[in-house]
Amino acid sequence: xxxxxxxxxxxxxxxxxxxxxxxxxxxxxxxxxxxxxxxxxxxxxxxxxxxxxxxxxxxxxxxxxxxxxxxxxxxxxxxxxxxxxxxxxxxxxxxxxxxxxxxxxxxxxxxxxxxxxxxxxxxxxxxxxxxxxxx
Amino acid sequence: xxxxxxxxxxxxxxxxxxxxxxxxxxxxxxxxxxxxxxxxxxxxxxxxxxxxxxxxxxxxxxxxxxxxxxxxxxxxxx
Amino acid sequence: xxxxxxxxxxxxxxxxxxxxxxxxxxxxxxxxxxxxxxxxxxxxxxxxxxxxxxxxxxxxxxxxxxxxxxxxxxxxxxxxxxxxxxxxxxxxxxxxxxxxxxxxxxxxxxxxxxxxxxxxxxxxxxxxxxxxxxxxxxxxxxxxxxxxxxxxxxxxxxxxxxxxxxxxxxxxxxxxxxxxxxxxxxxxxxxxxxxxxxxxxxxxxxxxxxxxxxxxxxxxxxxxxxxxxxxxxxxxxxxxxxxxxxxxxxxxxxxxxxxxxxxxxxxxxxxxxxxxxxxxxxxxxxxxxxxxxxxxxxxxxxxxxxxxxxxxxxxxxxxxxxxxxxxxxxxxxxxxxxxxxxxxxxxxxxxxxxxxxxxxxxxxxxxxxxxxxxxxxxxxxxxxxxxxxxxxxxxxxxxxxxxxxxxxxxxxxxxxxxxxxxxxxxxxxxxxxxxxxxxxxxxxxxxxxxxxxxxxxxxxxxxxxxxxxxxxxxxxxxxxxxxxxxxxxxxxxxxxxxxxxxxxxxxxxxxxxxxxxxxxxxxxxxxxxxxxxxxxxxxxxxxxxxxxxxxxxxxxxxxxxxxxxxxxxxxxxxxxxxxxxxxxxxxxxxxxxxxxxxxxxxxxxxxxxxxxxxx
Numbered sequence: 071x072x073x074x075x076x077x078x079x080x081x082x083x084x085x086x087x088x089x090x091x092x093x094x095x096x097x098x099x100x101x102x103x104x105x106x107x108x109x110x111x112x113x114x115x116x117x118x119x120x121x122x123x124x125x126x127x128x129x130x131x132x133x134x135x136x137x138x139x140x141x142x143x144x145x146x147x148x149x150x151x152x153x154x155x156x157x158x159x160x161x162x163x164x165x166x167x168x169x170x171x172x173x174x175x176x177x178x179x180x181x182x183x184x185x186x187x188x189x190x191x192x193x194x195x196x197x198x199x200x201x202x203x204x205x
Numbered sequence: 206x207x208x209x210x211x212x213x214x215x216x217x218x219x220x221x222x223x224x225x226x227x228x229x230x231x232x233x234x235x236x237x238x239x240x241x242x243x244x245x246x247x248x249x250x251x252x253x254x255x256x257x258x259x260x261x262x263x264x265x266x267x268x269x270x271x272x273x274x275x276x277x278x279x280x281x282x283x
Numbered sequence: 284x285x286x287x288x289x290x291x292x293x294x295x296x297x298x299x300x301x302x303x304x305x306x307x308x309x310x311x312x313x314x315x316x317x318x319x320x321x322x323x324x325x326x327x328x329x330x331x332x333x334x335x336x337x338x339x340x341x342x343x344x345x346x347x348x349x350x351x352x353x354x355x356x357x358x359x360x361x362x363x364x365x366x367x368x369x370x371x372x373x374x375x376x377x378x379x380x381x382x383x384x385x386x387x388x389x390x391x392x393x394x395x396x397x398x399x400x401x402x403x404x405x406x407x408x409x410x411x412x413x414x415x416x417x418x419x420x421x422x423x424x425x426x427x428x429x430x431x432x433x434x435x436x437x438x439x440x441x442x443x444x445x446x447x448x449x450x451x452x453x454x455x456x457x458x459x460x461x462x463x464x465x466x467x468x469x470x471x472x473x474x475x476x477x478x479x480x481x482x483x484x485x486x487x488x489x490x491x492x493x494x495x496x497x498x499x500x501x502x503x504x505x506x507x508x509x510x511x512x513x514x515x516x517x518x519x520x521x522x523x524x525x526x527x528x529x530x531x532x533x534x535x536x537x538x539x540x541x542x543x544x545x546x547x548x549x550x551x552x553x554x555x556x557x558x559x560x561x562x563x564x565x566x567x568x569x570x571x572x573x574x575x576x577x578x579x580x581x582x583x584x585x586x587x588x589x590x591x592x593x594x595x596x597x598x599x600x601x602x603x604x605x606x607x608x609x610x611x612x613x614x615x616x617x618x619x620x621x622x623x624x625x626x627x628x629x630x631x632x633x634x635x636x637x638x639x640x641x642x643x644x645x646x647x648x649x650x651x652x653x654x655x656x657x658x659x660x661x662x663x664x665x666x667x668x669x670x671x672x673x674x675x676x677x678x679x680x681x682x683x684x685x686x687x688x689x690x691x692x693x694x695x696x697x698x699x700x701x702x703x704x705x706x707x708x709x710x711x712x713x714x715x716x717x718x719x720x721x722x723x724x725x726x727x728x729x730x731x732x733x734x735x736x737x738x739x740x741x742x743x744x745x746x747x748x749x750x751x752x753x754x755x756x757x758x759x760x761x762x763x764x765x766x767x768x769x770x771x772x773x774x775x776x777x778x779x780x781x782x783x784x785x786x787x788x789x790x791x792x793x794x795x796x797x798x799x800x801x802x803x804x805x806x807x808x809x810x811x812x813x814x815x816x817x818x819x820x821x822x823x824x825x826x827x828x829x830x831x832x833x834x835x836x837x838x839x840x841x842x843x844x845x846x847x848x849x850x851x852x853x854x855x856x857x858x859x860x861x862x863x864x865x866x867x868x869x870x871x872x873x874x875x876x877x878x879x880x881x882x883x884x885x886x887x888x889x890x891x892x893x894x895x896x897x898x
Contacts, residue, residue, distance in 0.1 A: 078565075081565070081566050081567055081568035081572075081575035081577075082380075082567060082568050082575075083568035083569070083570065083571060083572050083573065083575065084380070084570055084571065085507065085571055085573070088353050088571065089353065089500075089503075089504070092353050092496065092499065092500050092503070093500060095490075096496040096497070096500075097490040097493075097496065098351070098352050098353055098490055098491040098493055098496070098499065098794075099387065099488075099489070099490035099491070100383075101387065101487075101488050102490075108438070109438070111430075111461075111462040111579075111590075112426055112430060112462050112590050113590055114564070114581075114590075115462075115564045115565050115579045115580075115581065115590045116564065116565050117565070169488060170488055171488065187504065187507050187508075189507065189510070189511065189572075189573030189574070190566075190575075202511065203504075203507065203508040203511055203512075204508055204511030204512045204516075
């Protein structure tokens with residue numbers, strides 16, 4: 071499963087953010103979703119979706135070795151993280167998410183729920199394995 | 206003798222026979238959406254739009270045996 | 284209380300103080316949220332006889348228990364105030380992303396009271412509440428002001444603004460948000476303007492408490508998957524609400540030339556297809572919506588180049604058909620002008636259409652408007668007049684009070700074609716051929732608005748000339764639709780996709796822990812409907828049956844052409860419909876709820892106020 075985006079299809083609905091947070095934190099709080107939906111309004115009037123492509127740049131700068139790679143997925147271990155925020159700075163897509171109630175940054179674990187539930191198919195699995203529900 | 210697969214999206218399904226929103230219509234020839242609706246005793250004005258095999262069509266487009274027809278209700282307002 | 288944020292924010296603009304108070308359990312228990320909170324808090328908080336544009340009026344803002352939660356359409360916010368247009372109950376609903384943000388900041392209702400001595404905006408950042416100076420924002424367009432605050436505060440803030448129209452207390456000024464969403468009807472933006480309140484900026488980081496997070500996740504997923512699988516899920520989105528334009532013209536219900544006719548010959552040049560093929564850029568969603576109805580567009584012509592959200596169907600009807608502007612580009616441009624000025628485009632198109640008919644009939648003379656014209660079909664005249672109205676200049680100052688007051692000022696028979704009920708301009712459906720829809724419009728609580736009860740298909744299906752069953756159906760619809768406003772959800776997934784209503788009690792239980800059937804939830808609607816009737820009875824002298832009639836044009840002038848040619852509904856028919864409607868509702872012949880009805884609905888507290896009005 072590899073996240074790819076088709077931003078021109080994004081409607082800005084934020085279903086992705088809500089399901090991400092609800093799945094991982096059991097909380098209804100899109101501010102804890104591990105991706106970013108950026109609106110460019112009033113002009114040009116489009117959205118850009120930013121997702122984690124598991125590039126590993128965050129792991130490379132983590133001084134505590136809290137971000138560990140397994141099967142191509144970089145997982146942030148909150149129990150090891152020292153909240154230095156170096157990964158947040160380093161992420162080329164700005165998708166290490168900081169939330170005031172969470173000591174550690176929030177990172178995508180490639181679960182694919184956003185792909186399954188994005189109504190617009192603006193977030194897809196580049197490998198074609200995971201599809202939106204109803205497809 | 207063949208069949209046209211009919212689906213009705215939205216609230217006007219209740220004006221179709223037995224209020225079904227999905228059923229097979231037995232037919233022995235191609236017919237237009239208008240003719241199909243009249244055969245089902247549904248006022249064509251209740252239908253906002255028609256798509257045949259996934260493509261939007263005018264109400265006088267021909268529907269062939271084996272086709273899938275989707276009737277759209279007018280949105281029940283703003 | 285699961286689903287609720289648990290707090291009410293009270294802001295006093297006069298003293299520049301605020302209080303964060305716990306949400307009373309009884310309010311949630313008896314009025315659910317959204318429109319229910321608006322109705323009850325308006326009754327309790329606004330003193331009888333308050334000047335709508337004075338410091339005693341209050342603005343109530345409320346999301347609902349499901350707003351911001353994980354289900355389709357969870358993004359709506361209800362605004363309420365005593366309406367300066369009607370003098371009675373006023374509310375307006377807005378989409379976009381403001382509603383969830385109010386919940387995430389921690390509030391189930393915001394009460395705005397008093398009057399600031401100079402322009403301010405309300406800043407809400409979780410529990411950090413400030414009234415900040417809006418001196419640098421006052422005078423800006425509604426969209427311009429939102430852009431300025433996004434830059435100043437950050438993208439993560441959700442912003443609501445008023446434009447110059449609200450600042451100048453135009454009675455049909457609108458509140459704007461998310462570059463193209465509006466709380467348009469009943470002039471609540473004028474109330475904001477009277478309070479020197481330019482904008483509200485909200486940011487929140489909290490979670491909404493859930494009774495059962497696992498069930499919320501599961502039911503929410505099922506609801507989204509069910510939407511995806513609905514036949515027509517793909518087909519509806521591209522044109523959005525504009526997609527109904529063709530059908531409304533085929534039926535003969537399209538407002539044309541100040542509601543003279545119900546059919547506009549050039550409708551194919553302003554319909555959903557024209558929008559998609561000629562101007563659309565992006566399908567734009569409110570929070571949590573799988574069928575984004577927003578059509579963000581760009582129009583480039585020699586004399587203008589702008590972006591606008593829309594035009595929506597109502598704007599196509601009231602600016603396109605009603606003022607006969609016959610191409611989608613000019614309709615979008617006129618839409619943009621009114622959006623930036625902060626004018627409701629439903630009332631805005633209606634008022635300009637009224638002025639154009641007055642000009643045609645010589646009631647407004649060219650000499651009185653500096654040698655200018657107000658011609659049907661002229662986008663230049665439309666734009667000029669919109670600006671005159673927003674700044675209350677010359678003839679604009681009279682029209683800024685709406686068609687009811689303007690027609691009383693002009694006289695000369697113009698009241699007959701001032702297309703309004705209770706002081707609120709009629710929205711996008713001609714109803715002279717449709718008794719149920721006519722009844723819907725004349726009995727709508729806020730005035731002539733269609734969204735309380737949309738019954739045109741019912742009229743078409745059961746017989747346009749029949750009256751049987753119409754009052755009953757209208758009453759049912761007047762309970763279903765407002766329930767969405769109390770839960771503060773969008774109803775378009777149900778309306779457009781046929782999404783089953785049975786889903787809502789399931790997610791309601793997962794989120795709130797309350798086990799309620801859909802019918803139980805509907806009973807709250809009847810309570811709120813009667814309460815808002817009582818508010819208008821309290822505030823508007825002579826309110827009741829006499830306020831439930833359509834304009835004379837609809838009772839006396841047959842539609843001249845098109846599919847509904849010859850149709851009109853004479854006063855005797857209106858009276859029959861009203862008699863049956865009041866009986867079904869348990870109201871007396873003057874349209875006043877009986878003591879028994881109020882008591883049965885738990886509204887006994889209103890009896891002392893209503894009893895003397897029964898005479």
